[in-house]
Amino acid sequence: MAERKATIAAEVGLHARPAATFVQTAARAAIDVTVGKANGPQVNAKSILSVMALDVRQGETIVIIADGEGAEELLDELVKIAEAP
Incomplete structure (x- = not known):
């Protein structure tokens, strides 16, 4: 099991387009x-409704957890999305 923390940089938080890109990648x-x-609490990162319901705003920190082959690479990609302005 791999884990990463990321601070949300987008002005809109993890909503709308950033959330969609994050969920599609996951x-x-x-x-x-x-x-x-x-x-x-942790939610399914593959569910747009679950991710948007977290109401993550700019400057807040999220924890992303993945388990399985390729987890490290996937987490690196998801962190880049979360930290993109």
């Missing part, structure tokens, strides 16, 4: 991926 992987606010 969904391409054949492994389990979850995301949540630091010290909060």
Whole structure:
């Protein structure tokens, strides 16, 4: 199991286009991926409704967890998306 933390840089937070890009990237992987606010519950990172319901705003930290082959590479990609302005 691999884990990364990322600070949301987009002005809109992890909503709209950033959320869609994040979820689409996670969904391409054949492994389990979850995301949540630091010290909060984890949700399925492949579900747009679940990710948007987290209400992650600019400057907040998220924790992304992936389990399986290719987890490290996937997490690197998801962190880049989360930290993109």
